[in-house]
Amino acid sequence: MPRTIRDVVFVDGVRTPFGKAGPKGIYHETRADDLVVKAIRELLRRNPDLDPARIDEVAIAATTQIGDQGLTLGRTAGILAGLPQSVPGYSIDRMCAGALTAVTSTAGSIAFGAYDVVVAGGVEHMGRHPMGEGVDPNPRFVSEKLVDESALFMGMTAENLHDRYPTITKRRADEYAVRSQEKAAKAYADGKIQQDLVPVSVRRTNAEAGETGWGLVTADEPMRPGTTMESLAGLKTPFRAHGRVTAGNAAGLNDGATASLLAAEDVARELGLPVKMRLVSYAFAGVEPEVMGYGPIPATEKALSKAGLSISDIGLFEINEAFAVQVLAFLEHYGIADDDARVNQYGGAIAYGHPLASSGVRLMTQLARQFEEQPEVRYGLTTMCVGFGMGATVVWENPNFNGGSK
Amino acid sequence: MSTTTELLKGAAELFPGEVVTQAHVRHLDLPAGAGRFALITLDNGLDHTKPTTFGPQSLANLDAAIDQVEKEAADGAITGIGITGKPFIFAVGADLKGVELLKEREDALAIGKGGHDVFRRLSGLAVPTFAYYNGAAMGGGVEVGLHCTYRTVSRALPPSRCPRSSSAWFPAGAAAHCSPT
Numbered sequence: 001m002p003r004t005i006r007d008v009v010f011v012d013g014v015r016t017p018f019g020k021a022g023p024k025g026i027y028h029e030t031r032a033d034d035l036v037v038k039a040i041r042e043l044l045r046r047n048p049d050l051d052p053a054r055i056d057e058v059a060i061a062a063t064t065q066i067g068d069q070g071l072t073l074g075r076t077a078g079i080l081a082g083l084p085q086s087v088p089g090y091s092i093d094r095m096c097a098g099a100l101t102a103v104t105s106t107a108g109s110i111a112f113g114a115y116d117v118v119v120a121g122g123v124e125h126m127g128r129h130p131m132g133e134g135v136d137p138n139p140r141f142v143s144e145k146l147v148d149e150s151a152l153f154m155g156m157t158a159e160n161l162h163d164r165y166p167t168i169t170k171r172r173a174d175e176y177a178v179r180s181q182e183k184a185a186k187a188y189a190d191g192k193i194q195q196d197l198v199p200v201s202v203r204r205t206n207a208e209a210g211e212t213g214w215g216l217v218t219a220d221e222p223m224r225p226g227t228t229m230e231s232l233a234g235l236k237t238p239f240r241a242h243g244r245v246t247a248g249n250a251a252g253l254n255d256g257a258t259a260s261l262l263a264a265e266d267v268a269r270e271l272g273l274p275v276k277m278r279l280v281s282y283a284f285a286g287v288e289p290e291v292m293g294y295g296p297i298p299a300t301e302k303a304l305s306k307a308g309l310s311i312s313d314i315g316l317f318e319i320n321e322a323f324a325v326q327v328l329a330f331l332e333h334y335g336i337a338d339d340d341a342r343v344n345q346y347g348g349a350i351a352y353g354h355p356l357a358s359s360g361v362r363l364m365t366q367l368a369r370q371f372e373e374q375p376e377v378r379y380g381l382t383t384m385c386v387g388f389g390m391g392a393t394v395v396w397e398n399p400n401f402n403g404g405s406k
Numbered sequence: 407m408s409t410t411t412e413l414l415k416g417a418a419e420l421f422p423g424e425v426v427t428q429a430h431v432r433h434l435d436l437p438a439g440a441g442r443f444a445l446i447t448l449d450n451g452l453d454h455t456k457p458t459t460f461g462p463q464s465l466a467n468l469d470a471a472i473d474q475v476e477k478e479a480a481d482g483a484i485t486g487i488g489i490t491g492k493p494f495i496f497a498v499g500a501d502l503k504g505v506e507l508l509k510e511r512e513d514a515l516a517i518g519k520g521g522h523d524v525f526r527r528l529s530g531l532a533v534p535t536f537a538y539y540n541g542a543a544m545g546g547g548v549e550v551g552l553h554c555t556y557r558t559v560s561r562a563l564p565p566s567r568c569p570r571s572s573s574a575w576f577p578a579g580a581a582a583h584c585s586p587t
């Protein structure tokens with residue numbers, strides 16, 4: 001049977017506002033599956049031209065797949081979201097790059113012709129499922145020195161990355177973090193973020209955490225507008241005595257969910273669905289687990305070479321900010337300035353938070369908005385580092401491209 | 407509202423074993439900068455197998471919550487007021503256990519009147535009011551929402567019911583008398 005590879009497009013992306021993990025966080029009494037269900041329903045509400053029966057797959061990522069993040073979340077969330085029973089679903093795990101991998105796996109299947117339209121997203125409720133919950137690493141990792149012991153602790157890998165890049169000082173990391181907060185505050189003030197947030201009704205019964213009863217979450221909880229170099233200077237370095245990584249220049253521990261709609265381009269056009277981005281290439285790469293923050297560099301090399309592009313072709317970057325040092329290592333590698341205007345225009349995870357397996361689609365949703373506003377840009381990329389030493393990069397083309405300069 | 411308050415206080419003394427419903431007031435920011443909203447959640451602190459009811463102390467709690475939001479509305483601090491229930495339950499009206507304790511017709515009438523008076527306040531506030539029937543609603547539970555400007559009913563809900571007058575000590579929570587617009 002002759003086969004034609006089909007173009008895959010990003011139709012739409014939404015997310016819940018992100019919360020702070022823990023007993024006082026906005027989602028403390030909200031289930032993880034309910035978060036992702038909200039996001040899926042919002043996609044359907046925003047795209048009434050899409051008959052839900054046309055969805056061929058629901059791929060939902062979570063790092064800790066137990067309890068309300070277990071039970072083959074893609075399938076159960078689909079049913080809970082009211083999708084027809086005929087729509088199947090499955091779960092995905094690549095830690096921080098879960099949602100990104102949900103996108104690339106289903107996109108590959110669309111290109112192959114297995115699917116026409118899919119939902120891909122992710123969720124992590126780090127309050128209900130703290131990092132490392134229930135893990136049981138094989139003792140051989142340490143006994144045979146397969147990885148350094150620090151590799152299991154993401155904050156320590158960030159300190160290790162600072163060691164590898166002595167020019168990336170705490171000062172530079174803090175400056176980067178202050179800018180991330182500033183850009184995020186500006187993006188909120190300009191209404192760039194809210195349009196892709198789904199309001200979530202949340203219940204609180206613990207009066208110590210605030211007013212009780214039902215509430216509605218309409219904004220990200222972790223943001224700290226007004227962060228300054230001074231306010232960051234004194235923060236503890238929990239991962240190493242006299243280290244450089246602090247709560248201020250790292251993403252926090254967060255709860256949240258994302259979901260996106262992808263389709264074959266011809267199907268999107270036929271159904272009258274929006275085409276916000278066109279997939280160009282994607283790649284994953286492994287690196288030494290003890291410096292996992294380096295991962296985006298080889299992943300980006302691979303993705304660019306598959307696309308026949310070079311870094312200078314990229315007009316917009318959405319880099320997940322697990323740690324400032326990891327973004328700075330990427331920028332330093334490519335000779336891009338720390339404050340380059342193409343990078344994380346709306347700020348990043350340092351401000352919004354990073355509910356692990358959900359974040360990839362947040363990057364894509366933000367890049368899609370930037371594409372819409374900047375038709376002079378042709379290519380952009382979303383990239384993230386992944387625990388146990390990996391990187392993940394997706395290169396996207398702007399369908400609004402007007403032939404301009406970049 | 408002092409007469410209602412006294413009425414309910416008197417009735418509450420006759421009914422010491424009431425499972426008391428709290429009326430929690432929580433404030434939230436509406437999407438798209440539409441302003442600040444006060445949401446009242448009716449909750450007796452128990453799970454859905456013990457539905458939320460309106461005994462005299464519960465009505466007094468709702469009355470006090472309405473005092474609070476009435477003032478906020480008048481002061482321009484909020485743009486809307488909502489009322490909803492704990493998970494799976496909106497409110498199921500009278501506390502039937504209490505009915506048996508009420509020996510005097512006047513006492514029953516006092517609570518019935520107290521309920522109507524409290525619920526009716528929701529139609530006289532300075533901002534629009536919304537009832538979100540999120541779960542089981544019967545009798546007074548239905549009635550409270552009928553005094554709101556707008557109502558929504560969760561799709562997750564089986565049809566709401568008004569029990570026949572014989573089993574409710576507000577005649578069907580008077581729900582039959584205020585039909586939604």
Ligand SMILES: CC(C)(COP(=O)(O)OP(=O)(O)OC[C@H]1O[C@@H](n2cnc3c(N)ncnc32)[C@H](O)[C@@H]1OP(=O)(O)O)[C@@H](O)C(=O)NCCC(=O)NCCS
Nearest residue numbers: 096154155224227231235238246247248250251252253322
């Ligand atoms: C860094 C980390 C350990 C901090 O956790 P935490 O101590 O619970 O964080 P908090 O939010 O309580 O912040 C700690 C302190 O810093 C302060 N702080 C945080 N950000 C700040 C900012 N931008 N400005 C000023 N102060 C700030 C907090 O107010 C808090 O102060 P307090 O102790 O006086 O209350 C945690 O966020 C973490 O592990 N992050 C990395 C997550 C991760 O590994 N993700 C996966 C990536 S691969």
